[in-house]
Amino acid sequence: MNYWLFKSEPETWGWDAQVARGEAGEEWDGVRNYQARNNMRAMQLGDLGFFYHSIKEKRVVGVVKVIARAHPDSSTDDPRWECVDIAAVGPFPKPVTLDDCKAEPRLANMVLVNNTRLSVQPVTPEEWQIVCAMGGYRG
Template identity: 60%
Template sequence: MSYWLLKTEPDDWSWDQQVKAGKKGEAWTGVRNAQARNFMREMKKDDLAFFYHTGDEKRIVGVVKVAKEAYQDPTTDDERWLVVDVVAIEPVPTPVTLADIKSEPKLAEMKLVKNARLSVQPVTAAEWKLVSKMVGLK
């Protein structure tokens, strides 16, 4: 299993909206960065991802699971762009901010710290374990 972090503006697509999408989930649309698209191409069914609110919040608020692997983004005719479907798994007990993550020396190499603008990014198993502990997940 691989781990990821998916970033969204809560005004565009929020954790509450993701939860309301139910067990069917929702396509993670609108990615227009080649590196982020390539990461989406690597995602496999049942991979887990932190759900991260950008903007004023800048914090991890939940965990989602990949329900369907990469396919053509239905919001564009440009075949270069892909989506994956994700389903809400659980909210995090204690949302963790970007500042919290940056203050943890063991996370200094995390993509979120190094390339905070990337909307889809991998998370190593060690990072996943530490951040999961920080947000209060088992």
């Protein structure tokens, strides 16, 4: 299994909206960055990801799972863009902020700490365990 982080502006698509989609999940569309797209192309069914509220909140608020592998993004006719579908797994009891991650020395190499602009990014198994522990998530 691989781990990821999905960033979204909560005013556009927040955790509550993701949860409301239930097991049907939602297409993670609208990504227009090649590196983020390539990360989605690498995803497998069942991979887990952090759901991260960006911009004002800057915090991990929940866990999602990949329920459909990369496919054409329905929000564009441009064949270069693909996306995955994700479904909510569970909320973080205590959201983990970007500042929390930056303050944790074991997360110094985490993509989120070093490249806050990348909307879909990999997370190592060690980073996954650390952030889950910080947020009280026991999945």
